[in-house]
Amino acid sequence: MSPENRRRSIIAAVLPLVIDHGTAVTTNQIARAAGIGEGTIFRAFKDKEELFDACVHEALKPDSALDAIAEIPIDQPLDARLNEAAEALGAHLERMGAVLGAMHAGGKPRHRDPEHRGKGLRGGRRESMTAMRGAITELFEPEKEHLRVPAEQLASLFLALLFTRTRFDPEDGGATTGQVVDIFLNGALEAK
Incomplete structure (x- = not known):
């Protein structure tokens, strides 16, 4: 090896x-x-x-989440694609939080070497976010003719909503992944 x-x-x-x-x-x-x-x-x-x-x-690397998103069949309905993507990103965030939390609890400072701060296989934080936004943007492509705003902007909004959702436990009144996707795609108001 x-x-x-x-x-x-x-x-x-x-x-x-x-x-x-x-x-x-x-x-x-x-x-x-x-x-x-x-x-x-x-x-x-x-x-x-x-x-x-x-x-x-x-x-910190989002690679496994990005790989999972890349494998989502594009012929599925948009809500199913976004649910799968949200689950993949949620798993990445959970693993990242678990590792960082365990290290912090053990007294290890966040970054021992400032040169490596924020560096992942796909680059630092900005590059990781760009890669995640690009992966989500691709999920909107089949519907691009019917979108009210550009797919990249929707991807940014979806990620912002999704990453905020991880701070709220569904058992404490927070939203499930399915609820986040539903509200994102269909809004908060019932159809009149």
């Missing part, structure tokens, strides 16, 4: 442990989860801090 593939494999195995144990995860737990010897960890990463930084970096 190449060094980069080994690093990716270790990070994938460690992410769930970080969510469960935060920075208290042991190298023994990491090695068992990754199916490697403890020494292999330190051939791939100089120390646990570098491994934790790599885990945070991985959690």
